[in-house]
Amino acid sequence: MATSLNLTLFPSQGVLVNPGLPGPARTLPRTKPQRRFLRKGASNLITAKFELKPPPYPLNALEPHMSQATLEFHWGKHHKTYVENLNKQIVGTELEGLSLEDIVVVSYNKGDLLPYFNNAAQAWNHDFFWESMKPGGGGKPSGELLDLIEKDFGSFDQFVEEFKSAAATQFGSGWAWLAYRASEKDKKLEVVKSLNAVNPLVSDYFPLLTIDVWEHAYYLDFQNRRPDYISTFMEKLVSWEAVSARLEKAKVQAAK
Numbered sequence: 001m002a003t004s005l006n007l008t009l010f011p012s013q014g015v016l017v018n019p020g021l022p023g024p025a026r027t028l029p030r031t032k033p034q035r036r037f038l039r040k041g042a043s044n045l046i047t048a049k050f051e052l053k054p055p056p057y058p059l060n061a062l063e064p065h066m067s068q069a070t071l072e073f074h075w076g077k078h079h080k081t082y083v084e085n086l087n088k089q090i091v092g093t094e095l096e097g098l099s100l101e102d103i104v105v106v107s108y109n110k111g112d113l114l115p116y117f118n119n120a121a122q123a124w125n126h127d128f129f130w131e132s133m134k135p136g137g138g139g140k141p142s143g144e145l146l147d148l149i150e151k152d153f154g155s156f157d158q159f160v161e162e163f164k165s166a167a168a169t170q171f172g173s174g175w176a177w178l179a180y181r182a183s184e185k186d187k188k189l190e191v192v193k194s195l196n197a198v199n200p201l202v203s204d205y206f207p208l209l210t211i212d213v214w215e216h217a218y219y220l221d222f223q224n225r226r227p228d229y230i231s232t233f234m235e236k237l238v239s240w241e242a243v244s245a246r247l248e249k250a251k252v253q254a255a256k
Contacts, residue, residue: 049096050123052083055130062135065236070220078216079126086119100124101201108202121197125175128199129212134239141240145247152189159191160234163211166193167230173214174198179205180247182254206250209243 055075060068086103090096095103095116104124107117140146140156153159159178167176170193177192179200189208192200200207211233218229 049087049090050083050100052080053127053130055133057133057135062133062237065232066133067221070218073220074212074217075126075130079123082119082122082126086116086123089116089119104199104201108198118197121199121201124201125197125199125210125212128207129210131242132209132211132239133233133237134242137238137240138234138236139238139240141244143244145240145244148189148247159189162191163209164227164230164234166191167211167213168227169193170195170213172196176211176213177205177207178209178243179207180250180254181205182250187254206246206253208246208250209238 052075055071059071059075062071090103095106098106100120100123103116103120107114107120109117141149146156149156149159153162163176163178170176172195174193174195175198177194177200179190179192181188181190181204183204190205192203192205192207194200199210211230213226213230215224218226222229222232
């Protein structure tokens with residue numbers, strides 16, 4: 001059975017790891033920020049380091065499963081705000097030379113979040129989320145991805161149930177993920193859920209698939225019916241081609 005890790009940040013404690021496993025949960029201690037990024041010089045000019053990327057399909061392409069109104073609101077307002085706020089935060093600092101992924105990892109700061117983290121992580125999470133879907137998606141994967149799912153979860157149906165459960169039981173705002181973990185002893189797929197903006201980039205995981213369970217992701221289409229939104233995502237929207245491509249990339253990175 002796959003482990004469902006809850007990468008939940010507790011402001012006074014750190015990151016709670018493996019709360020569902022037998023025995024007491026392990027809490028990683030908070031650490032003092034190791035790096036502070038100072039502005040290089042005073043400037044009134046805001047330059048855009050990162051751009052708001054459009055989803056890889058028209059905004060109405062996921063209808064009737066995800067409405068154009070939801071995309072206009074979610075991508076056009078929420079995602080846009082994260083990108084704009086991040087650009088304002090990093091302009092004139094050493095962070096301007098880093099990739100978005102590097103800013104996420106550096107600003108996570110071992111659980112003692114720096115001010116840039118939430119906007120950077122949410123900008124990255126949303127790009128990843130849009131690319132996790134496609135018109136006419138859903139169904140079942142094939143090839144090596146399906147083989148690994150069946151090996152690590154017992155069956156594809158069991159994986160779907162675990163993923164749905166992780167997404168449905170993430171209290172408040174957050175994300176559920178299918179991730180690839182490559183350790184010295186084992187390589188396997190696992191289901192991960194995270195609070196707010198936290199994502200697998202800050203741990204020993206390679207993210208392959210995600211669903212956004214912040215309420216604004218589904219409220220216009222489903223109101224408070226989160227389980228219906230999750231089922232629709234899995235059955236009608238998931239791009240298994242994107243997940244398979246990410247798996248191949250993760251294997252290459254893990255081998256380095």
